[in-house]
Amino acid sequence: MTGPAVVVNPDTPVRTASAVLGEHGFSALPVVDDEGRLVGIVSGADLLLAGMTPAAAKGPVARVMRHPVISAPMTATPAELTATMLSERLRCLPIVANDELLVGVVSRSDLLRILTPADAVLAARVEGALRAYSGGPRWTVAVDDGEVSVRGPFADEAERRVVEALVRTVPGVRRTAVAS
Template identity: 85%
Template sequence: MTSPAVVVNPATAVRSASAVLGEHGFSALPVVDDEGRLVGIVSGADLLLAGTTPAMANGPVSRVMRRPVISASTTATPSELTATMLSQRLRCLPIVTNGQTLVGVVSRSDLLRILTPEDAVLAARVEIALRAYSGAPRWTVEVDDGDVNVSGPFADEAERKIVEALVRTVPGVRKSAVAS
């Protein structure tokens, strides 16, 4: 979760909100009032559409923000957040407490980091490195608590040593074993 969230208020000019969105690379910005309550959300698409005319580009975000806003409570589980984001086709989800006070924003990548076991991420990184070396998947990669085992056919002992050295270069690898 990004907290505190990067936000705009309803009076922020569309052009300024576009600059904030572009600067941070987010897909949407929460719109909050002076008390920090979530009152709307404005996406990149909303801002692009509004920016097509000078009058709208200089106008306030309140004219183009969407409401009501789909949000989640701070007590929502990762599974609940995922279900909401998928069912509503959201790229990000504001997190609120006390009804509507914005606490932060959860993105799809935040949830992927939570829901993907570290060993699976490490295995994918090792497989990418091996594919970059060989051009195709040739070996089986297994990871257990940061310990990497690579098995499969090697052209010769030199290739096995190259693969072993390559695996050790992947950040997060605690120990490695390479066997044919």
């Protein structure tokens, strides 16, 4: 979860909300009142649908925001958050306390980080580095608790040492084993 969330209020000009979305690369922004209660959400699609005429751009977010907002309580599990986001086709989900006070936002990438084992992420990074070096998949990569094993054919001992050195440069690798 990202918290505290970047937010706008209902009186924020559409142009400002658009700039904030673009600057941060978010898909949507929660809209909160002066007490921090979630009152709406505005996405890039909402802003585009509103039309970026000079008059619309100066108008308040309240005119284009969606409400009521689908949100989740702080007690929701990753599985519950995932189910809600998938069933509602959401890219992000506001997280609230006491049914209305915004505490943060969960994105798809937040959930992927939680649900993807660290070794799987490390294996993907190592495989990417090896593909960049060789131009394609040539070796099999296995990772167990940060220990990387690379197996497959090497042109010679020099190439094996290059691959081993390359694997050690990948952040998170604790130990390497490279063999034919």
